[in-house]
Amino acid sequence: MKQLLAILLSSGLVLSFSLSATDFAEAKTKVKTYKNCTELNRDYKGGVARSSSVKNKGGKTRYKPYVSKALYDANKKSDRDKDWIACER
Structure with a gap:
């Protein structure tokens, strides 16, 4: 038993x-993959950051990026300056 x-x-x-x-x-x-930055910025104005501790290399931005590791990894191709923020504005 x-x-x-x-x-x-x-x-x-x-x-x-x-x-x-x-x-x-x-x-x-x-996780959604976007074709380009225009499409990604419609949903996330400040782009997508991989973590909250990431700093922007490109200078001053208008909007704060949305933080999501999975979303960033799916759209990594859109991070041209390789600063761990895709499509920052």
């Missing part, structure tokens, strides 16, 4: 971990 209970509990744990891992993977794949 104890062995059956142990098997059921361990299989339940394995199943719950596998379900949460797929939910996380689905959330990660829903």
Whole structure:
């Protein structure tokens, strides 16, 4: 009886971990990739920064960038000056 209970509990744990891992993977794949900076700036006026501690190399900007590692990584091609902020304005 104890062995059956142990098997059921361990299989339940394995199943719950596998379900949460797929939910996380689905959330990660829903990040939008923009064709160019014009499209990205319609949704995020200041662009997208990889982290909040990033400093802009290009000088003064009008808007503060939105911080999202996943969104930045999906649109990394739009960061021309490689300062970890894509499409800053």
